Amino acid sequence: MPVNEIDQGRKFITTMPIGGSGEAGEQKVWDTAKNAFSDRNCIGYWRYPIFSKVGEIRKEPDILLVDREHSLIVIEVKSVTIDQIVAIDGHLWELQNFDSREVNPYQQAECQLRALVAYCDREPAIWRKVMGRAMVALPLITQEQWQQRGFDQLPSCPPIIFQDQLSKAGFLERIEQAAPIVPGEDLDDEQWKLLKAVISGAPVLRRSPRTLVSTNGKMRGSVVAAYSQHLFDLDLQQEHIGKEIPPGFQRLRGVAGSGKTILLCQKAAHMHLKHPEWDIALVFFSRTLYDTIIGLLDRWLRRFSNGEIGYDQKENHKLRVLHAWGAKEQPGFYGTICQSHGIRAKTAGETRERQPNRGLADLCKRLSEEMEIEPMFDAILIDEGQDLVSEDDLKYQDKQAIYWLAYQALRPIDSEQPEQRRLIWAYDEAQSLDTLKIPTTKELFGENLSGLLTQGTQYNGGIKKSEVMRRCYRTPGPILTAAHAIGMGLLRPEGMLAGITDKKEWDRIGYEVVKGKFISGQQITLHRPPENSPNPVSELWGEPIIEFETYGSRQEELTALAQKIEYNLYHDDLKPSREILVIVLGSLSEARELEDKVASCLMEQGIDIYIPTALEVNELNPQWPHHDPDRFWMEGGVTVSRVPRAKGNEADMVYVVGFDHVARNESDVSLRNQLFVALTRTRGWVSLSGVGNYPMYQEMRMAIASGDTFSFTYKRPLKRDIGEGDEG
DSSP states (O other): OOHHHHHHTTOEEESSOOOSTTOHHHHHHHHHHHHHTTTSSEEEEESOSOOEEETTEEEOOSEEEEETTTEEEEEEEOOOOGGGEEEEETTEEEESSSSOSEEOHHHHHHHHHHHHHHHHTTSGGGTTTOOEEEEEEETTOOHHHHHHTTGGGSTTOOOEEEGGGOSHHHHHHHHHHSOOSBOOOOOOHHHHHHHHHHHHTGGGGOOOOOOOOOOOSSOHHHHHHHHTTOOOOOOHHHHHHHHOOOSSOEEEEEOTTSSHHHHHHHHHHHHHHHOTTSOEEEEESOGGGHHHHHHHHHHHHHHHTTTSOOOOTTTOSSEEEEESSEETTEEOHHHHHHHHTTOOOOOGGGSSOOSHHHHHHHHHHHHHHHSOOOOOBSEEEESSGGGGOOOGGGOBTTBOHHHHHHHHTBOOSBTTBTTOOOEEEEEOGGGOSSOOOOOOHHHHHOTTTTHHHHSSSBOGGGOBSEEEEOOOSSSOHHHHHHHHHHHHTTTOTTOOSEEOOOHHHHHHTTOEEEEOOSSTTOEEEEEOOGGGOOOOHHHHHOSOSEEEEEESSHHHHHHHHHHHHHHHHHTSOOOSTTTEEEEEOSSHHHHHHHHHHHHHHHHHTTOOEEOTTOSSTTOSSOBTTBSOTTOOOOTTSEEEEEHHHHTTOOEEEEEEEOTHHHHTTTTOHHHHHHHHHHHTTEEEEEEEEEESOOHHHHHHHHHHHTTTEEEEEOOSOOSEEOOOSSOO
């Protein structure tokens, strides 16, 4: 099914299920709005997150309709009967037997509308072109009842949709009769696309405008300047994921660069503004993601609160950013739970496990064995979920120990369904560096709770329990397809090593199985459509964006690397920090040694470098306690990193060095995963290099040459099948 057909069925977004006591009227108006606008070019939201101050609380609009013809329509719904209205004075309504004694529905809708129009007016192409209407819907009052009370004669009487106008024709007619309070113009196709992008919040993700120093003809810096201001078209699936608050489990699975971290931060910010009383934890695995996550939370909170609220980690104790493990000076998820229960958190030195995720699983398992965990959070959102999974020997009673600890730490949503808790986890199984386990619901939570995700595909309001994100926004298509092919070993002469062996699963991550079935000896052809890789760099650059070169010696490889980076800095006008990244491959000892060699070589050539966790540039071997474990970039230095620290980070020009360390052990799935993660750190170009000559080098050349379509013969069982065991 084409992407636009899939999306079109999801153009109405219910950000939280309706159905509480007294919400039948709200449901009726929302159902009517969806019916009336079902065949129009539009998007609709129930409780769109733009929060304005109403007394002591913040309130979002009940209904926002974004329509090609009418632009913006904000509707405030009041389920009051005519007898509950005591008096109306100006815009202030005095009520009785209602949850508020005084309401100001029209002014509230107008305030929210003007906040949205102000965001639109920041875009020159639609400045003062977006019209807007503010209206009130009264689903329990007829027009005749309103007129009998004489309210229609009041000079302040707002445009109202009455009970007897809640039909498709009546609803549309009432909207068209209401005069816009913000005048505008007819929008052309590009302006309409821009309006939808603004409503999605896409400008939040724009990078700062770039000033170019060099004017040396064609250069990467000018392409970066162009695409850093690019706004992607509205993605309805991402609108659902980022703005919905599910009443229970939700799993987000996506290809590398699909926006999982961005969407989790958007969702957490929305939860916090909607429910400031909730205790929310946003948990992740890579310490160098701290700054990224805090920055994203701040941007989304400011966007949704119209600039009134930002994120201060020291002051905000309700929305907590927690590294899974944490450190002495910065409590993480595990340490916070220990502290809450009055026990000392154990350290990495108190587990025999050397891999960080196994060490954490060991301590979480022991904690669950030692004591009963008291609930302390209302919502937990987990990023990089694939890195919090360990092998069977570290499970707690057939459950993944870290996930089970998170589940126990959550308060039940509903006393009638105490097993239902708001746990949201995101993962990309292809990026798991340390385990071959795939996090199905049964694998995470055991047999008894596996049905919470698999019984029924969605909650009330159409909120899906599981989402699979097929579009990759970060990494350009030619690089992503090459990374998938080499990471899974699809083109190996001996047959694929790891990967998906199901047509539906390939479709879910953005590929079409054009030919063949996954039966031994069958020829399989996979194709990735361009709409699933919307990054524009390949188109803007017009030349190959992925290159692979081999050298006779390490010194030759590193000399060439230094020359290329010099060219990037002085001809391409790229900045050393955040725009250029060097990633080294190999086992722990190999990668450490190569990291040192790369950094030393670049420094000898006069290029300033930065090793993650160091306190300054050109510091080769940062050591505790003189280090900053959360730092990945430093102004003025080109970051040189091993793969585990690079996870979650990205740059425009990525160099991947030491391919021979993988090629020598080409059947090692975890080493291939390193290569996959390294290649998908780029949002622009990638240069891969290695020394010597290995059969895997030819496999890589074939993967690059295949472009968006590759064919291979399926030959044998896999070391690792990363298909999804759960339906949904």
